[in-house]
Amino acid sequence: MVALSDKKTVGRSKIHPLKFLLIISCASIMMLFAGLTSAYIVRRAGGNWLEFRLPNLFFINTVVILMSSVALQAAYHYFKIGKEKLYKGLLFSAFILGLLFIILQYQGWLDMHAIGVELTGNPAGSFVYVISGVHVAHILAGLAALTVALVQAFSLKYTVTPRRKLRFELTLIYWHFVGFLWLYLLTFFVIQS
Amino acid sequence: MGSTPVVAPEKTREDVLIEEQGFDDHFHDHHHGDKFQSNFITKYVFSMDHKIIAKQFLITGMFWALIGAGMSIVFRLQLGFPEENFAWLRPLLGNWIMVDAEGIGTLDPQFYYALVTMHGTILVFFVLTAGLSGTFSNLLIPLQLGARDMASPLLNMLSYWFFFLSGSIMFASLFLSTGPFSGGWTAYPPLSALPQASTGSGAGMTMWTVSLVFFVVSVLLGGINYITTVLNLRTKGMTMWRMPLTIWAFFVTAIIGLLSFPVLASGFFLMMCDRGLGTSFYLSEIFVGGEALDYVGGSPILYQHLFWFLGHPEVYIIILPAMGLVSEVLSVHARKPIFGYKAMVFSILAIAFLSFIVWAHHMFMSGVNPWISNFFVLFTLIIAVPSAVKVFNWITTVYRGNLRFNSASLFAVGFVSMFISGGLTGLFLGNSAIDIQLHDTYFVVAHFHIVMGIAAFFGMFAGIYNWFPKMYGRFMNETLGKIHFWGTLIGAYAIFWPMHYLGLAGVPRRYYRFDTFDAFSHFGAMNKFITVAAVVVFALQVLFVINFFYSIWKGKKVTTRNPWGATTLEWTTPINPGHGNWPGKIPTVTRWAYDYGKDGKEFVSQVEPLAEGELTDGEGAHH
Ligand code: HEM
Ligand SMILES: [Cu+2]
Numbered sequence: 001m002v003a004l005s006d007k008k009t010v011g012r013s014k015i016h017p018l019k020f021l022l023i024i025s026c027a028s029i030m031m032l033f034a035g036l037t038s039a040y041i042v043r044r045a046g047g048n049w050l051e052f053r054l055p056n057l058f059f060i061n062t063v064v065i066l067m068s069s070v071a072l073q074a075a076y077h078y079f080k081i082g083k084e085k086l087y088k089g090l091l092f093s094a095f096i097l098g099l100l101f102i103i104l105q106y107q108g109w110l111d112m113h114a115i116g117v118e119l120t121g122n123p124a125g126s127f128v129y130v131i132s133g134v135h136v137a138h139i140l141a142g143l144a145a146l147t148v149a150l151v152q153a154f155s156l157k158y159t160v161t162p163r164r165k166l167r168f169e170l171t172l173i174y175w176h177f178v179g180f181l182w183l184y185l186l187t188f189f190v191i192q193s
Numbered sequence: 194m195g196s197t198p199v200v201a202p203e204k205t206r207e208d209v210l211i212e213e214q215g216f217d218d219h220f221h222d223h224h225h226g227d228k229f230q231s232n233f234i235t236k237y238v239f240s241m242d243h244k245i246i247a248k249q250f251l252i253t254g255m256f257w258a259l260i261g262a263g264m265s266i267v268f269r270l271q272l273g274f275p276e277e278n279f280a281w282l283r284p285l286l287g288n289w290i291m292v293d294a295e296g297i298g299t300l301d302p303q304f305y306y307a308l309v310t311m312h313g314t315i316l317v318f319f320v321l322t323a324g325l326s327g328t329f330s331n332l333l334i335p336l337q338l339g340a341r342d343m344a345s346p347l348l349n350m351l352s353y354w355f356f357f358l359s360g361s362i363m364f365a366s367l368f369l370s371t372g373p374f375s376g377g378w379t380a381y382p383p384l385s386a387l388p389q390a391s392t393g394s395g396a397g398m399t400m401w402t403v404s405l406v407f408f409v410v411s412v413l414l415g416g417i418n419y420i421t422t423v424l425n426l427r428t429k430g431m432t433m434w435r436m437p438l439t440i441w442a443f444f445v446t447a448i449i450g451l452l453s454f455p456v457l458a459s460g461f462f463l464m465m466c467d468r469g470l471g472t473s474f475y476l477s478e479i480f481v482g483g484e485a486l487d488y489v490g491g492s493p494i495l496y497q498h499l500f501w502f503l504g505h506p507e508v509y510i511i512i513l514p515a516m517g518l519v520s521e522v523l524s525v526h527a528r529k530p531i532f533g534y535k536a537m538v539f540s541i542l543a544i545a546f547l548s549f550i551v552w553a554h555h556m557f558m559s560g561v562n563p564w565i566s567n568f569f570v571l572f573t574l575i576i577a578v579p580s581a582v583k584v585f586n587w588i589t590t591v592y593r594g595n596l597r598f599n600s601a602s603l604f605a606v607g608f609v610s611m612f613i614s615g616g617l618t619g620l621f622l623g624n625s626a627i628d629i630q631l632h633d634t635y636f637v638v639a640h641f642h643i644v645m646g647i648a649a650f651f652g653m654f655a656g657i658y659n660w661f662p663k664m665y666g667r668f669m670n671e672t673l674g675k676i677h678f679w680g681t682l683i684g685a686y687a688i689f690w691p692m693h694y695l696g697l698a699g700v701p702r703r704y705y706r707f708d709t710f711d712a713f714s715h716f717g718a719m720n721k722f723i724t725v726a727a728v729v730v731f732a733l734q735v736l737f738v739i740n741f742f743y744s745i746w747k748g749k750k751v752t753t754r755n756p757w758g759a760t761t762l763e764w765t766t767p768i769n770p771g772h773g774n775w776p777g778k779i780p781t782v783t784r785w786a787y788d789y790g791k792d793g794k795e796f797v798s799q800v801e802p803l804a805e806g807e808l809t810d811g812e813g814a815h816h
Pocket of ligand 2: 505508554
């Protein structure tokens, strides 16, 4: 990337431009889900709505994704203070937990299918499938970022440069964000039913 | 610098000031900025330089404008001359012109709808969003803020190429044997959600959706960059309140886009699920050919909400950049500070806020609860207030100024005229009771073409004529520019003024022909008149395009840095600025952008330090 933005801008900005850029991208992703969830509300108000219990796995999974967030935060901490082993181990655990989240979400969909809530049936079910599906797509993007972080962690010599720190922080922000997003979605579904 | 060193032809007072007081960011000590554009491909094709990207957006936008406007000529020919033989269009349109046994050619009605749909989609998204905001945000944000480039040149480049990809897909869909999508630019279900609904609803609609999803990606990549650049990369001294109104407009536009386009994307996702996976978000109890489909419990109104939640902010995404350009051009050429700078900023913010809570005025006739409609009527009419503030300020800026009549300022004045005319008809439509009669008639067509279509084009033209010297180091031809202006002004009114009468008489929009209806057949002559005017106006735009390309290579050369005598930073760069914009330090700023006619000086550049005891930022300026 052309490193124009790596340069000190006029010394005023407290937050790195790329970090800022990521944060507003998250705001825009948030709007995507705001659109989907408000569509849910509008459609639900229209009646002919199937009520059903969310799969238990969705709740367990919330713990999984939050643990993954915590692991990554800790990895970042140890990355900064020079505990290489802990940093790599925790980074790896964050990745595995993220992967586990996706697998369990899929299992959750199967559970919905098992109680007769189909993707193509009443929109009440379709909404849950589609919204959680779009969310998983965002988790996948996060896993891609974590993969890059892992490859770098294990292939590059361990040093703490501003560039690597920044890259780590960007990954961290996004990963926290998609974790939080799931918390929001789950809360939304629970409040609505 | 890279392969083309930038030599300053003259040393201006601004150069000296920048050298003495500018900010040294050591940009030219490092060469990593340039290895990315050392050859033709990286310099002109996959460029990361915001100035090149601006030109890419502009020229791609012009390409689409010609296609989109050309389509309108074809369907206007159909409306003006429904009995005419169109066999001569066969070489261009192929089988879409149906030729009967006697050799008489008629436009396929299905293709008429495809043309109308593509015209709307292309003009709204590719021309007036990407072509306008993409061009000028890219060109001016770094230049006017004193930045080397955007916060992320890479994302900026991707923004253009996603737009290009989106356009390529839409373009390819024109050549489908079943034709492109034909359900209107708003793509309401069921025509859009049901692949078998009409010929264009199949592959045409699939490509339309995919194209627009890439378009949303492009807008978002551009938008996050614009916002970050404005908030983080302003040069020293460039406080928010010293930014030119252009930047305020682009900045707020980007925020609106960032908040509304994702919602459109969510609407499209649900649409794709209905089309591809068999869900029933928008479809319900539908019979096709006497056979019941599987869909249960969907709501087409749901789509309308999601669409117009973007759709209305979208019209301001189109008009705000034009407003910003017009404010700047009027102030520069009237040689007066913009009247009510802060009021201008606050009205931009007010319009942006209100634009999110009025979307249902497009749905008064869609079965929305009339009681809820009242709120939307109220908020819709309130938008007239900040709009009127802006109009008042533009007029006051020009009033008693020494307006230089050139192509740029003429188009800016023309913008104000169009915005007033079209805004007034908005007040009619905003009343839900009146809208019962006027909805989906030519009155609506007239309203939004004048207030959005023509006005935004005028803002864009004002911008192009004004900043062409900065983009290409040459001027556009003024005589052709003036012919372009007067012809287009008169022609545009000739096209759209009569449409108000058609609409009041109840003539519906999106009909293939009117001569077969007793109620409307007597408007034949009026429709002919409109078509002839449209052909003339189209020809004038071709003239503009010729002027544009001719001037790139053969136009009069710019010989001084600051041909218009403007205060803003882009005119302190070399005539042909290289990568990084300023050859040495970047300028620092001590005053706002509108010191025109101050203390006996015609203009005072933003880099000029304050004199002792001088008031700044418009304080004590003689309004
Ligand atoms: C005082 C300001 C305005 C008011 C009160 C207003 C009101 C309205 C209303 C109520 C409609 C719906 C008419 C119908 O479909 O029955 C409408 C349509 C439209 N307006 Fe405005 N408007 C205003 C300004 C603008 C501006 C500034 C733009 C664009 C820059 C704009 C663009 C449009 C477009 C594109 C449509 C039609 C979309 C379609 O159905 O295809 N309007 N306007
Ligand atoms: Cu609207």
